[in-house]
Structure formats: C-alpha cells, structure tokens
Amino acid sequence: MNPKNNLLVGAIIAVVVVTSYDVGVEPIAFFEGLPNLGIVAKEMTEFESEHWGTAFWAMLETIEMAFVGTIIGVLISLPLSIFAARNISSKFVYAPLRALLAATRTFPSILWAILFVIVVGLGPFAGILAITLYTVGFISKLQYESIEAIDYDPVEATNAIGLSKLQLIRYVIIPESAPHLLSQILYMFDYNVRQTSILGIVGAGGIGFYIINYIKFFEYGKAAVFMLVVLIAVLAIDWASVKIRDRYIMKAEHGRQLKVSN
Amino acid sequence: MENEENKPASISTLSIIQMRDVSASYDSKNAILKNVSMNVHRGTNYAIVGASGSGKSTLLKLMNGMMIPSNGIVLYNYQKPDVKNKSYKKSMAKIGYIPQTLGLVKNSTVMDNVMIGALPRIDGVKSFFKIFPKKEIEYAHDILKLVGLDEKSDRKVHMLSGGEKRRVAIARALMQKPHVLLADEIVSELDSVTAREVMDVIKDAQQKLNLTSIMIHHDMNLALEYANRVAVIKEGEKVLEIGVEGEQIIDFQTGNLTQQEILEMYSESQK
Ligand SMILES: Nc1ncnc2c1ncn2[C@@H]1O[C@H](COP(=O)(O)OP(=O)(O)OP(=O)(O)O)[C@@H](O)[C@H]1O
Numbered sequence: 001m002n003p004k005n006n007l008l009v010g011a012i013i014a015v016v017v018v019t020s021y022d023v024g025v026e027p028i029a030f031f032e033g034l035p036n037l038g039i040v041a042k043e044m045t046e047f048e049s050e051h052w053g054t055a056f057w058a059m060l061e062t063i064e065m066a067f068v069g070t071i072i073g074v075l076i077s078l079p080l081s082i083f084a085a086r087n088i089s090s091k092f093v094y095a096p097l098r099a100l101l102a103a104t105r106t107f108p109s110i111l112w113a114i115l116f117v118i119v120v121g122l123g124p125f126a127g128i129l130a131i132t133l134y135t136v137g138f139i140s141k142l143q144y145e146s147i148e149a150i151d152y153d154p155v156e157a158t159n160a161i162g163l164s165k166l167q168l169i170r171y172v173i174i175p176e177s178a179p180h181l182l183s184q185i186l187y188m189f190d191y192n193v194r195q196t197s198i199l200g201i202v203g204a205g206g207i208g209f210y211i212i213n214y215i216k217f218f219e220y221g222k223a224a225v226f227m228l229v230v231l232i233a234v235l236a237i238d239w240a241s242v243k244i245r246d247r248y249i250m251k252a253e254h255g256r257q258l259k260v261s262n
Numbered sequence: 263m264e265n266e267e268n269k270p271a272s273i274s275t276l277s278i279i280q281m282r283d284v285s286a287s288y289d290s291k292n293a294i295l296k297n298v299s300m301n302v303h304r305g306t307n308y309a310i311v312g313a314s315g316s317g318k319s320t321l322l323k324l325m326n327g328m329m330i331p332s333n334g335i336v337l338y339n340y341q342k343p344d345v346k347n348k349s350y351k352k353s354m355a356k357i358g359y360i361p362q363t364l365g366l367v368k369n370s371t372v373m374d375n376v377m378i379g380a381l382p383r384i385d386g387v388k389s390f391f392k393i394f395p396k397k398e399i400e401y402a403h404d405i406l407k408l409v410g411l412d413e414k415s416d417r418k419v420h421m422l423s424g425g426e427k428r429r430v431a432i433a434r435a436l437m438q439k440p441h442v443l444l445a446d447e448i449v450s451e452l453d454s455v456t457a458r459e460v461m462d463v464i465k466d467a468q469q470k471l472n473l474t475s476i477m478i479h480h481d482m483n484l485a486l487e488y489a490n491r492v493a494v495i496k497e498g499e500k501v502l503e504i505g506v507e508g509e510q511i512i513d514f515q516t517g518n519l520t521q522q523e524i525l526e527m528y529s530e531s532q533k
C-alpha cells in the first residue's frame with residue numbers, strides 16, 4: 001500500500017469516528033440491550049400456527065401488488081426512457097424528464113406510499129401506486145442508460161439509409177438496448193416484493209400491516225409467522241429469478257461467446 | 263475559367279459521382295484528403311486501394327454525405343451530398359453504403375436487418391408494427407437467396423460468422439434497390455477463399471441489378487481482379503488511377519502496363 005492510500009484509510013476512519021460521535025452511537029447501549037433480543041427471539045420461536053393461513057394470503061397479496069406495480073411501471077418506463085435518452089431526444093425534453101425521474105427515486109417507496117394513502121385512501125391500491133412510481137424512476141434510468149450506451153455503428157449506418165426517427169427507434173435503438181431489460185425487470189420485481197412487504201406499515205396494503213401491528217402489541221410469536229413467510233417468499237423469488245436468468249439470459253450470452261471463438 | 267465550369271457538366275451525364283479538388287479534415291487543422299479528383303461513371307466497378315490511414319474511408323463518407331469537404335466539390339447525381347440536407351437525405355435511400363464496421367443491428371434477426379434497407383419506402387406507422395407489403399417480403403427473400411442466407415433469415419446476427427455478417431450487410435444494401443453501392447473493406451478481414459465468395463456475390467448482384475460500385479480494398483490483387491478502374495490513395499492524395507480491361511491495364515499517365523508492373527508501381531507508391 002502506498003502512503004497516499006494509508007492517508008486515505010486514516011482519513012476515512014477519522015470521519016467515521018467523528019460522525020458516529022455526532023449521531024450518538026453508543027456501543028454500551030447495544031451490549032446492554034442484547035438480552036432483550038434474546039427475549040424477542042425466544043418468544044418468536046413460539047409460533048402461533050393458526051396464523052399460517054392468514055400469512056399466506058397476505059403474502060400473496062403482497063406479491064400481487066409488487067407484480068402489478070412492476071409491470072405497469074415497466075410499461076410506463078419504456079417510452080419515457082426513450083424521451084430521456086440524450087442521444088435521441090432534445091435537451092428540452094430530456095433535461096426536465098430526467099430531473100423528474102430523479103425526484104421519484106429520491107424517496108424510498110414507503111414515503112410515496114404515505115402520500116398515496118393520503119390521495120387514494122388506505123389499502124393495496126396506494127401501495128401499487130407507490131411501487132409503480134418507484135419502478136418508473138428506476139427502470140427508466142437503467143433503460144435510458146443502456147440506450148445511451150448502445151453501439152453507435154448501426155445508428156450511423158441506418159441513418160445513412162435515411163430512416164425516420166421512429167424507424168430508427170423501432171429497428172435499432174429498441175433491439176440494441178433490450179437485452180438487459182429482462183434482467184432488470186427480474187431484479188426490480190425481486191426488490192419490489194421486499195419493498196411491498198413493509199408498505200403495510202403505513203397502511204398501503206400487504207403483509208407488513210400484520211407484522212407491524214403484532215410487533216406493536218408485543219405479540220412476537222405471531223409476528224414471527226408473518227416474517228418467516230416473507231423470508232420464504234423472498235428466497236423463493238430470488239431462486240426463481242436466478243433460474244430464469246440462467247435459462248434466458250446466460251443462454252444468449254453463451255451463444256455470443258461461442259461466436260467469438262469461432 | 264468558363265471552360266473549367268463547363269467541363270464537369272458535360273461529363274456528368276455519364277458520371278454518377280464526381281469529385282473535384284476535394285480536401286477534407288476532421289478538425290480544421292490536419293487535411294486528411296488533399297486535392298483529390300475522381301470521376302465514377304455509371305456501371306463502373308470502381309476500387310480504391312491504399313495503406314491504412316491513407317483516407318479511404320473518409321473518401322467514401324464524402325461520397326454519401328456523411329462528411330462534407332472543406333474544399334472542392336463532390337457531386338452525386340447533380341447533388342451535393344450532405345446528410346443534414348433534407349432533400350438529399352431522400353436520395354440516400356438509393357445509396358447502398360456498407361461501413362467498415364458493417365453497422366448491423368446485432369440483436370435483431372437477419373431478416374429484420376435486411377428489411378431496414380426497405381424502410382425508407384415503407385409507410386412509417388405500418389413499419390413500426392413490422393407490417394410489410396408482400397412484395398417487399400418476397401424481394402427480401404430473393405436477395406437473401408442471392409447472398410446465400412435464406413435458410414438463416416430468422417437467425418440473430420450476433421450468431422453469424424464474419425463472412426455471413428458481411429453477406430447480411432450486402433443484402434441490406436441491395437434491399438435499398440440502390441443505384442450505387444459503397445462498400446468499405448467488406449472482404450479485408452476474410453480469408454482469400456471467403457473473400458472471393460463474397461466478391462462473387464456482389465458481382466452477381468451487380469449484373470442482375472445493374473448498379474455502380476465503389477469498393478475499398480486492402481488487397482491490390484483483389485481490386486485488379488474485380489474492378490475495371492482502380493484509384494490508389496497515399497497519404498490523402500490520389501497517386502495513381504488505372505483502368506482494367508480483361509488482361510489489359512492502363513495507367514492514364516503512362517499507357518499500357520502489365521499486372522506485374524502495376525503491382526510494382528503500387529508497392530513503390532506505398533513506400
Ligand atoms: N472520426 C475521426 N476523427 C478524427 N480523425 C479521424 C477520424 N476518422 C479517421 N480519422 C483520421 O483520418 C485519417 C484517415 O482515416 P480513414 O479512416 O479515412 O483511413 P483509411 O484509409 O480508411 O484506413 P483503414 O484502411 O485503416 O481503414 C487517419 O489518420 C485517421 O486517424
């Protein structure tokens with residue numbers, strides 16, 4: 001390690017210490033409180049198994065909300081990402097649009113959920129709106145970045161043929177930027193299921209509603225059932241998306257690699 | 263002066279592309295091409311050869327208007343090529359330009375890539391939904407048969423070999439129903455057998471579709487074999503222009519030459 005790096009590491013440690021003091025990090029409180037965790041853990045093992053059914057249906061609702069929000073979000077993102085790409089749109093379109101998209105990503109979806117609960121009332125619809133909005137902000141960004149990163153050769157070549165802008169988008173931009181889309185959607189859905197699991201905390205539907213209420217009334221055994229269901233569902237979705245990715249995305253990559261060695 | 267002005271007009275009925283004293287540069291400092299003049303007659307197979315970096319690709323970009331000269335004049339069918347000019351852009355639909363990098367859409371199928379050549383003459387809304395007139399689909403298959411790729415029309419382009427990719431680029435250009443074909447080293451990276459196969463495809467298409475071609479080559483032998491006129495570029499200047507008629511090779515400055523002599527002259531010019 002060169003001296004410059006040493007200095008950098010030292011500086012980072014110093015900043016961590018100073019800011020920890022500033023925000024009131026108290027290691028002693030952590031260790032003193034550890035036994036409480038023991039109590040919670042013990043109570044959590046006392047599952048109340050009559051709740052499995054409710055937990056299952058609540059989780060299903062959560063997944064449905066995440067699914068609807070993801071799909072609608074993606075559908076809105078596709079045209080938006082084209083308007084937001086610097087290599088396609090004019091500055092007057094992409095600059096404000098990108099600012100707007102950045103704003104939707106600034107707040108976690110739970111804050112949007114609070115806002116939508118105020119607008120449309122309690123329930124899953126508010127949650128779906130929050131998830132949709134967050135998905136739009138995220139997928140649009142990923143997508144306009146991949147549009148901006150596409151190979152310029154086919155764009156130049158087809159421009160020399162005299163295609164219209166719409167044809168250029170349809171025949172060059174979309175196919176060249178789409179390959180990452182499936183992988184991005186899977187990632188987003190995975191992420192959204194986790195997000196949706198906590199939206200119930202603010203009354204925007206889904207399984208979080210039960211978890212937060214049981215925890216509030218110190219019924220850890222009941223809460224544990226619901227949390228376990230979330231854990232299983234998230235792991236299952238994770239596993240499924242790895243499978244889908246392997247099957248559809250790795251295969252395409254593989255074909256490409258084979259050609260390189262040809 | 264008046265004579266000078268009249269000269270190109272009298273030739274232009276024969277010529278499809280003319281360049282007079284053309285200079286070009288990417289920045290305003292270094293001239294990449296210096297005072298190049300050439301005249302490509304309709305129906306000619308014109309070849310341009312020269313060392314790497316001599317300015318061949320730049321020459322081709324000037325011919326189809328992707329670049330405009332800093333000096334001199336370029337004419338394609340009486341028009342000054344310029345991509346930014348709306349009325350000229352219409353005539354670009356009839357210039358089959360194959361860049362050095364081919365410019366294929368790698369994630370699309372062979373058929374979709376070939377169809378791109380027909381898009382300028384297809385209604386925008388219909389083409390958005392990939393609704394094509396039956397005639398165009400049949401024509402695309404005819405072209406694909408001509409280049410020997412009809413069985414692979416549904417294959418994604420990134421899964422093709424180098425030679426096959428070049429055939430797709432040729433097919434896309436032919437799909438334009440072009441008056442002129444501009445091809446930038448499409449066979450340079452191929453082995454000599456495949457290179458000749460691809461050249462034969464072009465030759466075949468030329469005879470069937472009656473088009474003028476301007477092709478850049480790395481290999482002088484290949485140029486002499488397929489072209490009836492060869493221009494040699496060196497460091498941005500045209501140093502030699504020869505006509506080829508069967509066995510006969512004519513240097514327009516010194517008269518008849520043998521192929522051996524021309525190859526010697528060529529290698530001499532590259533020193
Ligand atoms: N986009 C560009 N910007 C700046 N300079 C360029 C650009 N393209 C080419 N040049 C320069 O112009 C000169 C001629 O380039 P050109 O591509 O015309 O050569 P070429 O004869 O086609 O070479 P090759 O056989 O390697 O393809 C080179 O010196 C190159 O560095």
Ligand SMILES: [Mg+2]
Pocket residue numbers: 318319320362446
């Ligand atoms: Mg070149």
